[in-house]
Amino acid sequence: MESFPQHTQAILDRINTVIDGKPEAARTALTVLLAGGHLLVEDVPGVGKTMLARTLATAIGGTVSRVQFTPDLLPTDITGVSVYDQARREFEFKPGPVFANIVIGDEINRASAKTQSALLECMAEGQVTADGTTYRMGTPFMVVATQNPVEMDGTFPLPEAQRDRFTARISMGYPDADAEMTMLADHGGGSPLEGMRPVVSVEDAARLVAHVREVHVSDVVRAYVVALGRATRSHPQIRLGASPRALLQLQAAARAEAALSGREYVLPDDVRAVAVPVLAHRLMLDRRAGTDSAEELVRAVLDEVRVPAEQAPGTR
Known part of the structure; x- marks a missing residue:
């Protein structure tokens, strides 16, 4: 694929313009996307976990959804629910936020294990089964989940089966002094994602993933x-x-x-x-x-x- 280096470098450049001083995290995030996998980003609040996920999602175009995990979140709040249509006298499936190319799961370990487990089928097989019917996810499909360290208040450890679905886990860490100076100078006036456009199309992203499989x-x-x-x-x-x-x-x-x-x-x-x-x-x-x-x-x-x-x- 002749355009592979140009497309991947454009994605890396876009991430690095937003996430200052974390080139390793940017490369790992792109590696996981190309591998057709899912990424777990773990660290304390405020170091750019969600920003990394949103920047990657914005860079590749396609559909993006965000789920804020909380203790009262239900599995159907993620996967979707069947609703009875009185006019048609039948149940209709209403897709949940998991039906997107990039799903950002923010603070995933603040939800109960039952709700976390709602993602298992989605992440392993790229599908959701509801009322005996299987619904396929889009391509590419990637979950980028953030979590706080388990020592923090209000967190639940991820089940072993859930951790095994994530291709990789990274920790952001605090940026160095120079990177924080750059952040204050460049991003102090507003969100760096405002007005940002994709650098590749979702079709291009799917082709990049297919190329890596070969x-x-x-x-x-x-x-x-x-x-x-x-x-x-x-x-x-x-x-x-x-x-x-x-x-x-x-x-x-x-x-x-x-x-x-x-x-x-x-x-x-x-x-x-x-x-x-x-x-x-x-x-x-x-x-x-x-x-x-x-x-x-x-x-x-x-x-x-x-x-x-x-x-x-x-x-x-």
């Missing part, structure tokens, strides 16, 4: 992905390791990383580049692990598993 992955690289996953399951400090779904999403993210690097094939370095954000949030640590950082354990696994030699395209 990136070649050799058997040697697949074996490396499997070895990493199995190493998390047997690690003495990890109680629950990476699931098979996690390995599928690790491969998809590595494909996107390779495409962003200008290649049509995946290298082990692409897998290593995305391993921490893709795997860390899925792990459940042993209480005797001696660390609270799943990221540290993923890096330890990366150090322990032998890296295979680079594979040229077409190599098995």
Whole structure:
């Protein structure tokens, strides 16, 4: 796809003009979009989590919806509800906000586990089933959810099955002093999203995602992905390791990383580049692990598993 580098760079440039000093977060968000996955953004309030999601949504065009998660939110408030039409004497399905190309779930861990779980089918299969009828989502479809650290008041931990649906998790962190100076100078007069137009169309975004699926992955690289996953399951400090779904999403993210690097094939370095954000949030640590950082354990696994030699395209 000849326009791939131009389109992806335009999206990155747009995000970086709004989110100052966070190029890694911008690249990871784009990587997840290209991988056909979903992104979880975790950090304290006010560091730009929702702004990152809205900027990505605005950059690619298409439809955008936002759900503010609260303790009283119901599952049907997300997926939709069947309403009886008296004139037609039949039930009619009224789609919820999940039926959009980009769904922004703001503070997802302020809702109950039951409401959070309403997203499971949507995120895993791109569809909603209501009253025995299945309704497909649009293409592309991506959930960008933000959450506050679980230590904060009024939060509920995400269920394991829900965390496993997110392709990657990132933390924004505070910007450095220079980035905050730029933010105050450029964005102090209003929202930076006012008047902003998409840099690619939703059809272009769908083609970018389809192109990434064609990136070649050799058997040697697949074996490396499997070895990493199995190493998390047997690690003495990890109680629950990476699931098979996690390995599928690790491969998809590595494909996107390779495409962003200008290649049509995946290298082990692409897998290593995305391993921490893709795997860390899925792990459940042993209480005797001696660390609270799943990221540290993923890096330890990366150090322990032998890296295979680079594979040229077409190599098995």
